[in-house]
Amino acid sequence: MPIKCLKIPRLWRPEPLPTSLPEQFRSALAAGLAIFLIGLISSRFIEGGGLKTLVASMGASAVILFVVPHSPMARPWSLVGGHLISGLIGILCVRWVPDTWPAAAAAVGLAIFAMQLTRCLHPPGGASALIPVLGDAGIQALGFQFLLTPLALNVAVILAVSRLYGRWAHAARPAPSTEPHPPSPLGRIGIRAEDFHAALQDVGVFVDVSADELSDIYHFAASRAFRRTFGETTCAHIMTPQPLTAEFGDDLEPVWQLMQRKGIRALPVVDRGRHVIGMVTLKDFxxxxxxxxxxxxxxxxxxxxxxxxxxxxxxxxxxGQIMTAPAITARQDVHIAELARLLSEHGIHQVPIVDERGKLVGLVTQTDLIAALYRSVPTGLTQPALAVAS
Structure with missing residues (x-):
């Protein structure tokens, strides 16, 4: 009899983690260090050890804070509110419900409901609600003191460690400008940020991803689809090699005459090593x-x-006195999908192309990009859009 291969149901198949092995090691090390510091600091203020010093639910919080730090459940209010609100509900259930199992059920159910109402959903909060119910006599004797020590103290320490780890491990994103400005062409068409927020609301159930993360995932997927459709065309394939340039100390009149004679709207400004230091355009003149x-x-x-x-x-x-600096450049190995986004987001019409040493090797204009995209469209799908009158 042939032996049939054992098929694992799809639900039970482990999904590969998107994080690298070094990142996995760093997050595990940081989580362990956080638990150690919680125990060390709390033992200085609390006597007795065990759950009276280190709340067990901190272990689950460490997983969320250090492994999935961008999750909505890892936000400060989710951590603080989730634990303290749930802990308070657990204490009240001990006082109002005499039997252990009904009190435990009520504590967890009410904690989940309260966390959702107050927008601080944090799964370890369910454990914090159970501890006052199932803890030993020493835990139950603490009463409302349990909220302050050990729970609030534990939460404060793990929050501080997670914030420090986040600053060290992840580069902070630049703060968005507060000045109003018109949206870029990419922002006027296609999916907008408010569409992601609305879609998460329309789902109707909790999704452990923020609108910003969903937007990033969408753009990564769109970029991969673009590459699959249009191939691996890079800036090096469509650029004009060795373009005309100007230098910082060039007089204005010769450069202006060169641009007029050649019909050029912009010139890269380079130093003696051909590093791009700016762009001079007709608009600058x-x-x-x-x-x-x-x-x-x-x-x-x-x-x-x-x-x-x-x-x-x-x-x-x-x-050099009229050029626009610093110049926006792209490397020659950048895919044209990224180049299209660069041109659109910054509202520019040409991009200097540099090599791995940052030296100028070419120039790509909007016309070059449109021609490359047109050539990539399968034959038969395009028809002349304009007719030239005779």
Whole structure:
């Protein structure tokens, strides 16, 4: 008889963890250190040891805080409120319900309901509700003191350790600007942040992921789908190699004439080692033309371009004084999907392309990107959109 392979039900198959082995080791080490510090610090203020010093539910909180720190359940209010509210409910159930098992059932059920109402859902809180009910005589004798010591003290220590670990292990994201600004093209079309918030509300059940994390997952998945559809086309495949450049000390007039003669709207500004230090555009010339001077725009531009006699000057004289810096660049091995996002988010029309040493090797414009995307569309799916009148 042939031996059939044992098929494990899909529900029981372990999913691979997205974290790397070093990250798994760091989080385990940090969680162990947090438990040690809780016991060490609490023993200085509390006598008796055991659950009177270190609440067992701190072990479960350590898993959430150090392994899935971005979970909504790992937020400070979830930790503090989840434990303290649940602990209070457990104490009240001991006082009001004489039998142990009904008191335990009521404590856990009411704790879960209260955590959801107060938006501080934290699974270890269920254990904190049980401890006053099932603890020994010493725990039950503490009464409401249990909320302060050991519970609140334990929570304060593990929260402090988790915040310190988070600052050390994860680079802080830049704070968003508080100034109002129009959304980027990517923000005006497609899925927006409020769509993710609304979708989580529409699900109707608790999902252990925040709207920001869901947005990140969506964009990662979209990027992978784009790569699958359009192939592995990178900046190196579509860039114009060795583009024309300017240097910091170049006079304005020759650079302006070069841009006009070649029909160029922007030039990378490089140093002697061909590292990109800025971009000079036609907009930069117009912006620095003396707006307060009288005369037409052409007259103001001529005044800007002419080099001032003498040693001192009251206007910009070289490219480095009018360029936009720092320049937004992309490496030559970046996929065009990321390049499209870069152009759209920053509202720019060209990107200098650099190698692994940061030296200029090419330039990609919006026209280059559109042409690359057009060539990637399967034959037969595109039709002429415009007809040229004869």
């Amino acid at each position: 117009f912006r620095h033309a003396r707006a307060e001077s009288f005369g037409s725009l052409s007259a103001r531009l001529r005044a800007l371009l002419l080099r001032s006699p003498g040693v001192t000057s009251t206007k910009p004289e070289v490219v």
